[in-house]
Amino acid sequence: MQQTRVSQGTDYYYRFIEKFPDISTLAAASEEEVMKVWQGLGYYTRARNLHHTAKTIINEYSGIFPSDYDEILKLKGIGPNTAAAVSSFAFKTNKPVMDGNVVRIVSRLFGVLHSVNSSVGRTIISNYVSQLMNQSSPDMFNQAIMDFGALCCTPSKPGCKHCPFNRVCYAYLHDRIEEFPVRKKKTEMKSRFFNYLDIRSQGFTYIKKRTNNDIWKNLYEYPLIETKSDMLLQDVIASDAWAILFNGIDTDVYGISSEYLHQLTHRRIKARFIRVVVNSQQAWIPVDYTRIKSEDIINYPVSGLMAKYIKEVVSA
DNA sequence: AATACGGGGGA
DNA sequence: TCCCCAGTATT
Numbered sequence: 001m002q003q004t005r006v007s008q009g010t011d012y013y014y015r016f017i018e019k020f021p022d023i024s025t026l027a028a029a030s031e032e033e034v035m036k037v038w039q040g041l042g043y044y045t046r047a048r049n050l051h052h053t054a055k056t057i058i059n060e061y062s063g064i065f066p067s068d069y070d071e072i073l074k075l076k077g078i079g080p081n082t083a084a085a086v087s088s089f090a091f092k093t094n095k096p097v098m099d100g101n102v103v104r105i106v107s108r109l110f111g112v113l114h115s116v117n118s119s120v121g122r123t124i125i126s127n128y129v130s131q132l133m134n135q136s137s138p139d140m141f142n143q144a145i146m147d148f149g150a151l152c153c154t155p156s157k158p159g160c161k162h163c164p165f166n167r168v169c170y171a172y173l174h175d176r177i178e179e180f181p182v183r184k185k186k187t188e189m190k191s192r193f194f195n196y197l198d199i200r201s202q203g204f205t206y207i208k209k210r211t212n213n214d215i216w217k218n219l220y221e222y223p224l225i226e227t228k229s230d231m232l233l234q235d236v237i238a239s240d241a242w243a244i245l246f247n248g249i250d251t252d253v254y255g256i257s258s259e260y261l262h263q264l265t266h267r268r269i270k271a272r273f274i275r276v277v278v279n280s281q282q283a284w285i286p287v288d289y290t291r292i293k294s295e296d297i298i299n300y301p302v303s304g305l306m307a308k309y310i311k312e313v314v315s316a
Numbered sequence: 317a318a319t320a321c322g323g324g325g326g327a
Numbered sequence: 328t329c330c331c332c333a334g335t336a337t338t
Contacts, residue, residue: 001333008324008332042322045336079335099333119317146333155331156327186330187319213337215321264322265331304323 002046002082012041024063026054035218035301042304044217049077067091088138096129097142098122101149106132107181108153111170116181187266194271195236196306197223197245198313200254201278206289207300215267220300222273223289230270245286250279257313262305273309 001009016037020026026034031051038047053075057065066072067090073083080098087093096102103116106125114121134141152159160172167173171180199206199222207220225241233256236242254275262269278284285291292300297310 003332003334004322005324005332040323042324043334045321046334049335077335081334085333097333100331101333150333183331213320217321262322263328266320267322 003043004041009041012038020054023054023057023065026051027058031218032301036299039219039301040304040307044219046077048218052076053078065090069093069095085142088142092137092139094133094135094138096126096133096138097146098126098129099146099149101146101153102129104155104181105145105149105153108158108171108177109165109169111174111176111180113182115184117184121182189266189268191268191270193227193230194269194305195225195227195231196221196271196273196309197225197276198273198309199223199276199278200294201280201284201291203294204291205294205297206286206291207297208289215264215269216303218301219303219306220297221302221306223286233274236274247286249284252277252279257309260305260309269305271305271309273313 019033019037020029029051031048034047034051035044038044041047056075057063066075067087069083069087072078072087073080078086084093084095084097085099088095088097103122103125106112106128107116110128112121112124112128114124116122116125129145132141132145152163158177160166160169160177163169163172171177197206206223208223209218209220210216211218223245225236225239225245227236227239231239233253237253254277256275257273260269260271260273262271283291294314297314302310
């Protein structure tokens with residue numbers, strides 16, 4: 001799950017393990033298949049890391065998942081939390097998890113004043129959890145403390161009245177529940193402006209995979225002209241990027257969609273889709289793009305934003 | 317140490 | 328509109 005609610009990921013989980021029931025199946029899959037199953041869930045690096053790690057297990061660990069915490073921690077996409085969870089559940093390793101639930105509970109219980117997203121705050125909380133940890137059944141402890149956070153010590157309106165720790169909880173005893181956990185304020189929201197080109201050329205369209213270290217890495221999309229600001233359509237058409245893409249090919253701008261506002265945690269993407277018809281009869285492939293049947297776009301993993309447009313326009 | 321990375325659902 | 332989620336990798 002990693003920063004995603006279980007309720008949001010459950011359906012994806014079942015679809016994932018149905019398609020890739022074991023490590024060797026996942027390792028043998030194409031990256032595209034893996035991304036397609038992940039489409040819409042977000043944090044796509046997780047999918048690539050799972051795929052990558054499956055191959056690592058097959059190739060470097062003889063297909064046997066390591067049982068040692070430090071060895072598990074080396075695997076790509078597995079950090080301290082996942083390593084602690086996996087090693088404690090699967091191998092009874094004595095490592096405490098520190099997910100959002102645990103952080104919240106400890107923060108309230110002891111009134112941790114340092115921000116929980118600072119390294120100092122994490123260290124303080126980690127020390128508390130290590131002390132609390134039931135050494136004889138670390139798996140039970142980890143599952144219990146996470147569930148306790150999810151069911152009782154919840155982010156909003158925690159069940160303090162019936163909480164078994166309300167006689168020792170710093171936040172509750174001082175009537176300062178709202179103040180914990182302390183968090184530094186989130187990064188500022190930034191806007192980006194995407195102009196996607198829904199190109200129609202004799203039943204074909206053009207797509208490209210995003211490969212930069214950027215949002216939606218390894219997902220597919222239409223030709224994109226990103227602008228620094230909210231530009232007029234005519235200015236986009238007059239831009240260098242447009243000229244380079246079409247390279248003198250005869251086109252008509254058939255229409256422009258309304259603005260698609262894609263609101264993410266730290267990004268506000270204002271997107272619009274420009275329908276362009278290519279008049280040329282000759283097969284034309286702009287540099288770096290792939291030419292596919294327009295309706296085949298549904299077979300490619302795409303972002304939530306692209307999927308929305310496709311559903312509304314292409315599949316309609 | 318700070319920042320990037322998605323999307324959904326509750327308040 | 329804001330918060331926050333079974334966090335990790337990169338800068």
